[in-house]
Amino acid sequence: xTRLNTNQWLALVLALVAGGYLAMAWQxxxxxxxxxxxxxxxxxxxxxxxxxxxxxxxxxTPSAAGAEEAEEEPATSPLFSPWGRVIVTAVxxxxxxxxxxxxxxxxxxxxxxxxxxxxxxxxxHVINLVTVLGVVLALYLTMTRVMDVYLPTGVLPF
Amino acid sequence: MKTLSLKRLSVLALPxxxxxxxxxxxHAQEWTPTRSIEFIAPANPxxxxxxxxxxxxxxxQEENLAEQNFAAINVPGGGGAVAWAQVARDSGNPHKLFAxxxxxxxxxxxGASRYDxxxxxxxxxxxxxxxxVLVAADSEYQSINDLFDALKENPRLSIGGxxxxxxxxxxAIAGVAAAAGMDAAxxxxxxxxxxxxxxxNLMGGHIExxxxxAGEAVGQLGEGSQLRALGVSSPERLGGGLEDVPTYQExxxxxxxxxxxGVMGAPDMPEEAVAYYEELFAEMLETDGWERARDxxxxxxxxxxxxxxxxFLDEQQEQFSGVLRELGLIAQ
Amino acid sequence: MDALNNLxxxxxxxxxxxxxxxxxxGVFAGTIIGMLPGxxxxxxxxxxxxxxxxxxxxxxxxxxxxxxxxxIFGGSTSSILLNxxxxxxxxxxxxxxxxxxxxxxxxxxxxxxxYASFIGGTVSVVFLMLVAPLLSKVAVSFGPPEYFALMVxxxxxxxxxxxxxxxxxxxxxxxxxxxxIVGIDLQTGTERYTxxxxxxxxxxxxxxxxxxxxxxxxxxxxxxxxGGGKEAPRNAIGSLKLSRSEVKEIAGPISRSSVxxxxxxxxxxxxxxxxxxxxxxMEKRLAKDGDTFGQGNIKGVAAPESANNAACTGSFVPLxxxxxxxxxxxxxxxxxxxxxxxNPGPMMLEQRPDVFWGVIASMYIGNIFLLVLNLPLIPxxxxxxxxxxxxxxxxxxxxxxxxxxxxxxxxxxxxxLLGFGLLGLGMRLFGFPxxxxxxxxxxxxxxxxxxxxALQISGGDWSIFIDKPISLALxxxxxxxxxxxxxxxxxxxxx
Numbered sequence: 001x002t003r004l005n006t007n008q009w010l011a012l013v014l015a016l017v018a019g020g021y022l023a024m025a026w027q028x029x030x031x032x033x034x035x036x037x038x039x040x041x042x043x044x045x046x047x048x049x050x051x052x053x054x055x056x057x058x059x060x061t062p063s064a065a066g067a068e069e070a071e072e073e074p075a076t077s078p079l080f081s082p083w084g085r086v087i088v089t090a091v092x093x094x095x096x097x098x099x100x101x102x103x104x105x106x107x108x109x110x111x112x113x114x115x116x117x118x119x120x121x122x123x124x125h126v127i128n129l130v131t132v133l134g135v136v137l138a139l140y141l142t143m144t145r146v147m148d149v150y151l152p153t154g155v156l157p158f
Numbered sequence: 159m160k161t162l163s164l165k166r167l168s169v170l171a172l173p174x175x176x177x178x179x180x181x182x183x184x185h186a187q188e189w190t191p192t193r194s195i196e197f198i199a200p201a202n203p204x205x206x207x208x209x210x211x212x213x214x215x216x217x218x219q220e221e222n223l224a225e226q227n228f229a230a231i232n233v234p235g236g237g238g239a240v241a242w243a244q245v246a247r248d249s250g251n252p253h254k255l256f257a258x259x260x261x262x263x264x265x266x267x268x269g270a271s272r273y274d275x276x277x278x279x280x281x282x283x284x285x286x287x288x289x290x291v292l293v294a295a296d297s298e299y300q301s302i303n304d305l306f307d308a309l310k311e312n313p314r315l316s317i318g319g320x321x322x323x324x325x326x327x328x329x330a331i332a333g334v335a336a337a338a339g340m341d342a343a344x345x346x347x348x349x350x351x352x353x354x355x356x357x358x359n360l361m362g363g364h365i366e367x368x369x370x371x372a373g374e375a376v377g378q379l380g381e382g383s384q385l386r387a388l389g390v391s392s393p394e395r396l397g398g399g400l401e402d403v404p405t406y407q408e409x410x411x412x413x414x415x416x417x418x419x420g421v422m423g424a425p426d427m428p429e430e431a432v433a434y435y436e437e438l439f440a441e442m443l444e445t446d447g448w449e450r451a452r453d454x455x456x457x458x459x460x461x462x463x464x465x466x467x468x469x470f471l472d473e474q475q476e477q478f479s480g481v482l483r484e485l486g487l488i489a490q
Numbered sequence: 491m492d493a494l495n496n497l498x499x500x501x502x503x504x505x506x507x508x509x510x511x512x513x514x515x516g517v518f519a520g521t522i523i524g525m526l527p528g529x530x531x532x533x534x535x536x537x538x539x540x541x542x543x544x545x546x547x548x549x550x551x552x553x554x555x556x557x558x559x560x561x562i563f564g565g566s567t568s569s570i571l572l573n574x575x576x577x578x579x580x581x582x583x584x585x586x587x588x589x590x591x592x593x594x595x596x597x598x599x600x601x602x603x604x605y606a607s608f609i610g611g612t613v614s615v616v617f618l619m620l621v622a623p624l625l626s627k628v629a630v631s632f633g634p635p636e637y638f639a640l641m642v643x644x645x646x647x648x649x650x651x652x653x654x655x656x657x658x659x660x661x662x663x664x665x666x667x668x669x670x671i672v673g674i675d676l677q678t679g680t681e682r683y684t685x686x687x688x689x690x691x692x693x694x695x696x697x698x699x700x701x702x703x704x705x706x707x708x709x710x711x712x713x714x715x716x717g718g719g720k721e722a723p724r725n726a727i728g729s730l731k732l733s734r735s736e737v738k739e740i741a742g743p744i745s746r747s748s749v750x751x752x753x754x755x756x757x758x759x760x761x762x763x764x765x766x767x768x769x770x771x772m773e774k775r776l777a778k779d780g781d782t783f784g785q786g787n788i789k790g791v792a793a794p795e796s797a798n799n800a801a802c803t804g805s806f807v808p809l810x811x812x813x814x815x816x817x818x819x820x821x822x823x824x825x826x827x828x829x830x831x832x833n834p835g836p837m838m839l840e841q842r843p844d845v846f847w848g849v850i851a852s853m854y855i856g857n858i859f860l861l862v863l864n865l866p867l868i869p870x871x872x873x874x875x876x877x878x879x880x881x882x883x884x885x886x887x888x889x890x891x892x893x894x895x896x897x898x899x900x901x902x903x904x905x906x907l908l909g910f911g912l913l914g915l916g917m918r919l920f921g922f923p924x925x926x927x928x929x930x931x932x933x934x935x936x937x938x939x940x941x942x943x944a945l946q947i948s949g950g951d952w953s954i955f956i957d958k959p960i961s962l963a964l965x966x967x968x969x970x971x972x973x974x975x976x977x978x979x980x981x982x983x984x985x
Contacts, residue, residue: 010920014661021668024683031678032486033323033343036950037942039680043671050664056657085713086915089887090908093706096891097904109891113884120713120880128881135885139526139892149537149896150231203536209825216540233899236691237674240900243688268679270691314949322679348946349676351759351939354814354821358758361812364633365947377813377824377833384812384836399833451543454829487679 011058015051022047085120092116104154109136189430191253194227198256200241202234207257209455210284210419214257214439217447223438228255237261237325239271246273251424252431255281259419263475264325267482275475279427280467282439283420285452286460289330289391290372290403291317294360295384297367302389302409305367306338309345315366316346320353320374324487327353330391330415331369333481334406337413342484360385371417373456376400391415398456416474418460420467436463493620500847503548504855509848512553513856518863520560524576525568525871526889530697530897531561531577535822539829547830548848554826555806555849556856558819559611562762562802563860566603566795571596571874572886574705574893579762579798581700582770585925586783586790588708593786596875597727600868602788603795604861605732606744610796611857613745614752614803619850623839626811629756634944635954637759639964641937644764646971647771648926653781659926662917666930667938669694677942689902696763698903699931701890702910703917703924709883710915727872730865740792743773751797755804758816759936762798762805767929769797775971784925803853810834810846 004012025043078084096112103111113132114125122128143149199211208230215228233241238261248254258275266274291302299305309315319327328349332342350356353370360368361384368385372392376399378385387403393414395401406413421439423432442448443461452459462470482488503509523534535554542550565577570587583603590599617625632640645663652659672683673693684690732740747769754765773793774783783790808816813835815821827834832842839846874882894907917924948954956962 006920028682029680031323031680035678035942036945036948039675039678039682042938043668043682046664046668046671050661050668053657053661053664057661060655060657082714086710089710089713090912093887093891093908093911094905097901097908100891100895100901100904105895109888112891113888116884116887117880120883122878122880131877131881132884132888136888139888142522142526143892143896149533150229150899151896203533203822208536209539212540231899234692235898235900236688239688239691270674270679270681271688316947322674322676324679346946348943350943351676352815352821354824355758358630358808358812358814359633361814362630362633377828377835380833380837382837382840454831456828 005062007057007060007062011054014054014057018047018050018054021050088119089116100154101152102154104156105151106136106140106156107154109140189252189428189434191224191226191431191434193253194229195224196231196254197228198231198233198241198245198254200233200235200238200256200258203232206259206419207238208232210257213451213455214284214421214442217442217445217451218438220447221442221445223442223445236270237265239265239273242271242273242278245424246277249425250427252427254424255421255435256423257419258422260326260329260417260474260478262422263471263478264329267475267479267488268324275422275471277425279423279425279432280464280471281421281423281427281432281435282464283418283460283462283467283470284439284443285419285457287417287419287457288372288396289327289334289369289415289417290375290400291331291334291388291390292357292360292368292370292375292378292385293366293388294363295386297386299367299388301404302334302406302411303338305388306335306340308366309335310340313344314346316348317367317369318348318350318356318359318365319369320350320356320371322349323347324482324485326417327369328485329478329481330417332485333415333477334389334391334411334413336481336484337406338411342481343486357385372396372400372403376456379403396458416460418470419457420462432464496843496847497619497851499843500849500851501854503844503848504552504851509549509552509852510855512549513556513852514859516553516556517560517563517856517859520557520562521564521860521863523557524561524564524566524580526576526893530819531558532818532822533897534561535819535826539822539826542826543829545830547827547832547842548845550830551823551827551832551845551849552852554823555853558823559799559802559853559856560860562798563604563607563611563864565798566607566791567600567871568889570599570603570791571872572705572889573708574886574889575697575700576893577762578696578700579766579802580794581704581763581928582766582794582925583791583798584704585770585794586785586787588704589784589786590788590791591872591875595728595786596872597730597868598732598788599786599791600872601730601732601865602740602791604864604868606740606747606792606795607799608857608861609744610748610751610799611803611860612854613748613796614755614800615850615853615857617749617752618803618806618853622807622811625756625807626836628753629758629808629812629816631960632757633958634940634947635958635961636964637757637940638937638944638955639961639968640757640760641933641940643964643968643971644768644771644933645930645937646968647767647774647929649972650771650774650780651784651925651929652923653784654921654923658920658922662922662924662927663930666927667934669699669927670931670934671938676939677946687902689900693935694906695894695898695903696931697897698894698907699910700928701893702907703914703927705886705890706907706911707914707918707924709886710911711918712879712883714915727869727875730868736788740788743769743777743789743793744796746776747773747793747797748800751800752804754797755801755816756807758808758814760801761817762801763932765801765804766794766798767932769793771929775974784923806849810838810849811836813838 028040100108110133114129117128197211199208201207211230215230218224262275265271293299321327328347335345336342353374356368359365389406390403562579565580566583568574568576569580569584573584573588575581587599648663674691751765754760770793774780805816805820808814809820815824894903
């Protein structure tokens with residue numbers, strides 16, 4: 001058994017996705033009124049096409065660009081490694097989404113913006129805070145006062 | 159100045175009443191909102207619900223009718239289901255209202271929402287629109303019966319509408335077809351992405367007829383227009399640009415269909431709050447500002463108070479599920 | 491010279507001081523709305539209806555039209571600078587605009603976008619003025635089979651948009667159609683791939699996907715590659731000036747895409763987004779250096795930018811001559827006109843010539859305002875890129891979040907955005923092109939809907955697609971455009 005190349009791994013994952021997609025396509029209920037093409041035909045065609053393309057991908061030799069890997073920088077801790085930064089950012093964005101309504105738009109956005117800026121290594125904290133707060137407030141006021149779009153106020157009174 | 163001093167008096171009177179523990183019943187009826195009211199349009203800006211919410215908020219503010227601000231909030235998604243789920247969680251909240259119309263009955267019937275009208279507190283029905291059937295100006299059909307006769311002969315003739323099967327436009331055409339003695343399910347209803355889309359396709363001769371809201375169609379009718387109306391679902395002839403359009407009943411088809419819009423509140427809203435809003439909306443409908451807005455938007459007043467509205471909604475649900483059953487879209 | 495008389499009459503209205511003020515206010519507000527992701531022209535116009543309520547109808551429409559084409563004009567800015575499309579119509583601009591900015595040619599990209607928008611906008615107003623009444627016939631001649639054929643033709647661009655690996659490009663396109671299918675199926679009311687979630691019933695919003703796959707993925711990618719604040723600040727802006735050869739190079743794409751964009755806009759339902767994609771892929775196929783599209787080719791900015799502005803003007807044809815809206819934005823405009831007591835439609839030219847010709851004349855003025863307003867602002871706006879990178883990255887994140895939340899008010903969509911950001915990162919790392927996915931996402935759903943609609947009308951008879959001349963012609967074009975590049979490649983190899 002030879003080692004699988006990147007494309008072959010990708011092809012296996014895509015084939016699994018296509019399989020799951022097709023399984024769901026068969027669960028789409030039939031419409032009670034007669035229709036030349038019901039809701040399930042397109043998904044089925046798409047599922048099989050994806051499956052077919054996965055097979056093609058399996059036999060395609062990966063190009064150099066396809067397999068490029070991140071050049072690891074010597075990192076002080078895993079948290080500040082490139083992948084660490086991506087993961088922390090993703091978690092922060094998810095936390096922001098969940099905190100937006102309870103904490104309010106201004107507070108949550110400022111925390112996210114200023115927090116991540118500092119985390120990415122920007123050391124001038126005053127400039128950081130002032131810029132982020134300025135942008136967030138400007139956006140907030142434009143949306144709520146000028147455009148009359150409601151944004152969650154949260155814990156702050158306005 | 160009179161109102162101001164009265165208001166001040168009531169501010170003083172309230173804590174007094176609370177202290178003395180007197181007149182709970184009397185004061186209960188004089189409930190007033192204590193903070194701004196969230197008035198939800200369960201859709202994106204621009205649609206029917208949104209227009210209603212923003213117009214009502216604006217008129218209330220301009221006419222100085224409400225003690226508190228009505229804040230228009232858009233909660234789009236799922237044809238309303240997202241907003242309904244959100245309001246349903248807020249049981250008893252007297253500061254939460256939303257705009258409503260037939261989808262509050264149709265979407266749950268289609269199984270796309272866990273909540274239906276019975277989960278919420280009806281506040282008031284405000285306005286209504288009617289359903290209208292259009293054909294191309296040079297079409298051979300002169301009456302709604304001509305169209306149905308042709309349909310009986312050739313069931314493939316397609317009738318376009320602006321919403322998915324089983325929703326408003328489909329129910330409207332299926333209902334009148336059934337009333338005219340046809341099999342509702344035999345109508346070849348072709349859904350388009352909106353009434354405008356359907357009308358464009360009618361002008362291009364791609365379909366035979368269109369069913370849509372009368373308010374949406376009024377701009378397309380009149381002299382020199384490419385479209386012509388065969389009938390409207392109102393009990394009496396409408397005014398404005400639609401006075402020449404005969405009703406279905408005039409043409410011997412006993413059928414009416416309302417596209418009503420109203421206001422509902424969170425589940426188990428306190429009675430006093432419902433009473434307050436009922437009165438507020440009734441008062442609003444009398445103002446000049448409302449009259450102007452209503453006429454410009456082509457709406458027709460159709461006020462019902464909370465109790466009447468609730469009973470009306472139950473009736474509507476029965477009527478709709480009857481048509482849907484006939485179509486085979488819900489189980490017998 | 492009827493048109494000339496009418497135009498003079500229109501200018502008489504548009505040049506009233508109050509209307510000049512409205513044009514200016516409209517295009518200014520529009521530019522800003524376009525730059526901010528999320529606040530698209532649709533919601534902006536819907537929110538403006540109460541303001542225009544009491545206005546003279548011609549003034550109201552002049553103002554609102556200004557916001558609309560101003561937003562399309564301004565939307566290119568964030569596409570180019572941040573890879574975060576401000577409005578859907580400018581997604582294609584980021585394909586080459588953002589690489590240009592990364593190469594230190596942000597100023598040139600923005601300038602080209604401004605010139606292209608101006609020309610696209612102005613050329614299409616001329617068309618609108620001369621042939622609008624005639625074109626209304628073309629607009630209605632497109633029924634379901636014609637739309638299906640048009641979408642197929644559009645989808646053939648996937649081949650030219652996937653440069654390295656055709657298989658990967660096709661996979662991206664299939665995934666794009668899969669995403670477009672999520673939600674309630676309009677043809678039957680059946681739920682598809684909603685996983686029981688009511689949040690997905692309306693489907694996945696185009697901008698959530700675009701912002702995730704482009705902007706958010708780009709932030710992730712930069713974190714992965716560029717490191718944090720260690721990178722030296724780049725000389726971001728570069729010159730605004732175009733050399734004579736560059737002007738020559740973009741003249742063709744701009745004029746072709748302006749015409750193509752206008753006609754796409756005339757078709758109800760097609761609009762600026764599809765127009766810009768069609769313009770982009772057409773130029774990519776026509777260009778000798780087509781394989782450098784996507785790496786910062788100036789033609790790749792000029793084509794979609796002239797096409798989307800032309801399409802925006804084109805979408806006024808069905809609105810003003812038929813009274814039917816061709817897009818979400820013109821639907822809101824129609825509502826606003828009705829509120830102001832004007833019935834757009836065939837009779838409008840006779841009943842309210844002031845509105846019709848006033849708006850057309852105001853568009854000439856508005857486009858000049860936009861150019862004059864935007865050109866001097868470019869160096870200022872492009873300064874964003876001089877910002878320390880950590881700050882810039884977190885501000886892009888906030889922009890994306892606000893964009894999505896301000897549009898749907900949904901926390902769920904924010905999480906979806908994150909998901910698409912990660913998907914976009916994965917696609918980049920493994921060499922899947924993003925453009926085919928976005929293209930298929932826009933076209934896939936319309937293609938399926940019009941195909942099923944057509945078959946329902948024909949009673950299941952497939953010949954409806956070849957019996958109709960327009961549909962047949964478009965399908966033949968689609969086959970040709972698939973065949974020709976393959977032939978070209980083969981010939982190249984043979985040589």
